[in-house]
Amino acid sequence: MTSVESCQDEQPLEYLAQYGDREFRYHLCYVPEHKKATIRVHVHPNGRVQVDAPKDARLADIKSAVQRRARWILKHLDDIAERHRDVRPRQWVSGESMLYLGRRYVLKVIQAPEQRKSSCKLIGGQLRVQGKELHPEQIQKAVRQWYRDRAVEVFQRRLDLMVESLPWTTTAPAWRLVEMQTQWGSCSPEGTILLNPHLIKAPTRAIDYVLLHELCHLVEHNHSSRFYGLLDRFMPHWRSVKETLDGSSEMIFGQT
Ligand SMILES: [Zn+2]
Numbered sequence: 001m002t003s004v005e006s007c008q009d010e011q012p013l014e015y016l017a018q019y020g021d022r023e024f025r026y027h028l029c030y031v032p033e034h035k036k037a038t039i040r041v042h043v044h045p046n047g048r049v050q051v052d053a054p055k056d057a058r059l060a061d062i063k064s065a066v067q068r069r070a071r072w073i074l075k076h077l078d079d080i081a082e083r084h085r086d087v088r089p090r091q092w093v094s095g096e097s098m099l100y101l102g103r104r105y106v107l108k109v110i111q112a113p114e115q116r117k118s119s120c121k122l123i124g125g126q127l128r129v130q131g132k133e134l135h136p137e138q139i140q141k142a143v144r145q146w147y148r149d150r151a152v153e154v155f156q157r158r159l160d161l162m163v164e165s166l167p168w169t170t171t172a173p174a175w176r177l178v179e180m181q182t183q184w185g186s187c188s189p190e191g192t193i194l195l196n197p198h199l200i201k202a203p204t205r206a207i208d209y210v211l212l213h214e215l216c217h218l219v220e221h222n223h224s225s226r227f228y229g230l231l232d233r234f235m236p237h238w239r240s241v242k243e244t245l246d247g248s249s250e251m252i253f254g255q256t
Contacts, residue, residue, distance in 0.1 A: 019070035039065040043076040092136035102203030120146035151200040187217035206245040
């Protein structure tokens with residue numbers, strides 16, 4: 001992280017960059033040519049990513065410069081998120097960030113005196129909790145229930161899709177949600193799959209990896225080379241997906 005003067009542009013341009021499973025926004029500031037001749041990337045302590053570029057730089061060159069530093073940027077953003085998590089426990093107030101399918105959404109709390117039953121909905125970039133006299137515990141409860149509902153729906157849909165492509169299954173096996181501290185999923189010897197509802201915060205491909213992992217256990221009950229052979233066959237890139245998922249587990253579990 002480098003300290004840097006803030007952008008002088010009134011309305012800096014905002015762009016979205018992708019790296020693997022993840023994405024981040026950055027602000028592009030054009031600076032006078034005489035000042036800086038190269039494209040420079042800074043991550044501010046508040047998590048804002050700023051890219052300074054000479055006025056005549058081509059957008060394609062700027063984008064590839066950002067892409068080359070994406071890993072570095074994400075590392076800094078993770079460090080910042082981690083620090084914020086340590087110093088600031090969730091307050092369940094508007095403005096806090098909520099993860100869903102690998103993306104961040106902003107929590108919005110709307111006090112609605114006329115509404116008897118509180119609701120939780122994803123609208124645009126916001127996770128909106130609306131209800132009468134909402135206190136942090138009620139907001140947390142509504143959000144948790146929303147996550148569970150979404151998990152039931154999404155996991156079932158992904159399972160249904162996945163079993164079609166696997167030769168040893170025709171219908172999705174029995175499964176249920178269980179909050180676990182250290183595991184994303186498990187498969188009992190009887191073939192019942194348990195899935196961690198927190199997994200709904202991870203990107204779809206990470207969910208698919210966990211589902212495939214557990215479905216492979218229906219055939220291979222331990223982590224034998226035959227088991228990994230199945231994973232390789234049906235998700236050749238599973239290792240990088242697993243690595244990304246494990247790397248974000250602290251962030252995901254910290255978001256209860
Ligand atoms: Zn396993």
